[in-house]
Amino acid sequence: MNGQERRSEIRKLLESAPEKIRAMDLAKRFSVSRQIIVGDVALLKAEGVPVVSTPRGYYLKREGVEPSGYRETLVCCHDRAHTGEELSLIVSLGGIVHNVSVEHEVYGMLTGNLEIETLEDVHAFIQKMEGDQFVLLSALSGGIHSHLIETKDRAHMEKIKGALDKAGFLYRREEP
Template identity: 35%
Template sequence: MKKEERQQDIIKKLRASKTAISGTALSELYHVSRQSIVQDIALLKASNHQIISTNKGYLLVEPPAKQKVFKVCHTNQEITDELYTIVEAGGFVKDVFVMHEIYGKITADLSLASREDVDAFVAGLDERNTSPLMKLTDTYHYHTVEALSDEILELIERRLREKKYFVVNE
């Protein structure tokens, strides 16, 4: 397979996937080095393909993603449900951040696109016995969420409101 054909096929694979595809998986699929995939992705980005590099792999965002920040509040036990609510409605949880009275804005990248991503994130918190960032601010925190349309973002907000996780800014 020629380089140009491989790049077009990478776009097709990324378009068809709801979750990130790792560079290693792509290199095995096309029988090329990981570095070749990194170069392919760089060229695809340079030709205006909206590819996001995450810690779990590559995601294609088409059309360019809409984005909204949601202020939320809930218990530790509700973390999984809150994140499922977002991804099941079609959202991509880009990050979590808090506004700390001393340190200011503290942000952590999440890159959650599926229930599996959420499960892995929550398992990581449990395995490492780590407190979530929201503990710094009495459980109030924010998520930057991306979606393919404003309608999806509105649906996410509606579902977060129904579950009483959404906080109206005062």
């Protein structure tokens, strides 16, 4: 199977998949390396295929599907050690953490897709972060970062904001 055929098959799998598909699983299926799959996905994205990459796999962004809940971007600040606490607090109060973004002086806004919906997702993210000693995006900005968070309604978002504020995670700019 050549690369174009493999990419066509990957697209078909993503179109019919009920859940995210990991790069490692695609690599096994096609008997290639994970890096080949990463390249294939990059080429699919370049062709305009709406592939979303998350720490737990790939999925296709569905055309015409609007978010069903209330969304807001919250700016937070904390060190690496408090990442799990922050994410757990958000999902335990009914939030979905879609991404994390930081402002970089050279590259501008850098965003990583997270799609963290459950405490299990939080634990998997923290385990991956600690096991592989990845540098968090927030390390590039002194701990300041933002999350696009979705809740079922504004009231749930307000509870999350209150809890993040109480925990000291909401960023408050100090005036000189």
